[in-house]
Amino acid sequence: MTANEATPDTRARRSAAACAATRTLHRSPLHIPLTERFSALAAAAPGIVGADEASDVYGDGVVATLEERVARLLGKEAAVFFPTGTMAQQVALRCWAGRTGNATVALHPRAHPELHEGDAFTAVSGLRTVHPTDEPRLPTADEVRDFPEPFGALMLELPLRDAGFVLPTWQELEAVVEAAREREAVVHIDGARLWECTPHFGRPLTEIAGLADTVYVSFYKSLEGLSGAALAGPHTLVEEARVWLHRYGGRLFQQFPTAVSALLGLERVLPRLPDYVAHARVVAQALHEGFTAAGVAWSRVHPQRPHTHQLQVWLPYASDVLEEAALGQAEETKTFLFGRWFADGPPGLSVTEVTVTEEGLGWTADDVREAVAEFVRRLPR
Incomplete structure (x- = not known):
């Protein structure tokens, strides 16, 4: 757009x-x-966290509680909180590039990192992007399978916002993930708006997220939180992501208002x-x-x-x-x-x-x- x-x-x-x-x-x-927002958050906080719970410091306390909740909701081993999705996805894909030995990411040309992040994948994280399709939809299994050059990761934005918040069918999603696996590529879901995809797919979040190796989710786009994001996936990758979180300047001293608002969104808005x-x-x-x-x-x-x-x-x-x-x-x-x-x-x-x-x-x-x-x-x- x-x-x-x-x-x-x-x-x-x-x-x-x-x-x-x-x-x-x-x-x-x-x-x-x-x-009004301050007052509403303060009034709701006692129902989300304990009245005597200590404040967070560098990601513990209520931030750790949020991470555990997200990991359970998505069926992943672990999750780490990020101040922004831009940072979370850069970290996820550079971690995968180190593991696969291939810094090329296949994604849609209308995906968020290509349109709204100032070429951060390339300029900041040393990644290269390619596009299996430029049609206003997610790529098909054949387009992924037949793409003429190798890539280390396939990134799927669910839903694809700038094409009209569109999603593939469940069968199409399974097929495109399988095609990436055949090419020995990892699969990462840009799930900034993943929370509202369950009615379309007719599947729970754990099953949708289970198709991918890692998933990023946002707390403010659909859940009405203040800001923030989480990256969920294997425990070893999440722990490496914590190292890069610090290197990217995202390990903030305190984040309790954001974390409480995210937990509130999971409790009240998600259902x-x-x-x-x-x-x-x-x-x-x-x-x-x-x-x-x-x-x-x-x-x-x-x-x-x-x-x-x-x-x-x-x-x-x-x-x-x-x-x-x-x-x-x-x-x-x-x-x-x-x-x-x-x-x-x-x-x-x-x-x-x-x-x-x-x-x-x-x-x-x-x-x-x-x-x-x-x-x-x-x-x-």
Whole structure:
């Protein structure tokens, strides 16, 4: 997704409109006042950690508790907490490069490290990347099996966010992992949003993560934590990763607010994700129906049946036109339907991402269609 920059004025308007909205499909933590977030975390902490539990120091205490919880959830021997997923994945793949003797990583060209991390794999960690496919989906088993040069690791982003939060079928995922094994490559899952993949696959987290040698998960993208990530895998690799965590500057003195917020997400948000996914499918259908009924010449809701609780909406207008319509609707009606729009693809085509969480569960299909009609009314005809 092209990262066209919004002006400071647009960002301020969007933030103010989101904070003031009385109806939204998803209320981002970024739009909750700072003091309210502090208070909520402090109020919830006694239910997550012991009242007299000591604070963490360099990764012990509540951070170690979080690591043990993640390892159990993913069915891995061990896990290590990282301040960022960017760091976690660099460390994981450079550790694997040392073990396999091959620093080449096969991944999708729209995977997060390729689009959003400033070429960190190459510039910082000495890794080289190759692309088995450039189709807007994960690679197939044949594309992995027949790729013309060797690679040490196959990295699979589940779901592939910039292609529309898309996932393969379970059978396709098994096949692509087997193809990598045939090539004696390790498999690493970029699971920043892995938590919400279980409804699509119809499998528990342990079984999904069990296909890979290592898995990275995020605590803020779906679980509404403050920040942070974890890398899970074999005990020996995790212990090596701890060494590199220190070398990369990620061994922080104290991290208890982040760790508590992550545990809170695992306790309260994780069990709700299947409900969000189910309702995202209702919302997606209603969005499609709403644009059709409003007479928009062309629109695309992608995927038509979302694989997770997130999806894309594409419209044939410039991004600034769509931004103004969305902001006008939010400011005047207090209904925040769409957030930021991005220019992507051919000129005049723009895309936005839609996320359905707790606030969205209260929307009926009729509510969505009515909001779409109000949004379209603000577009030039």
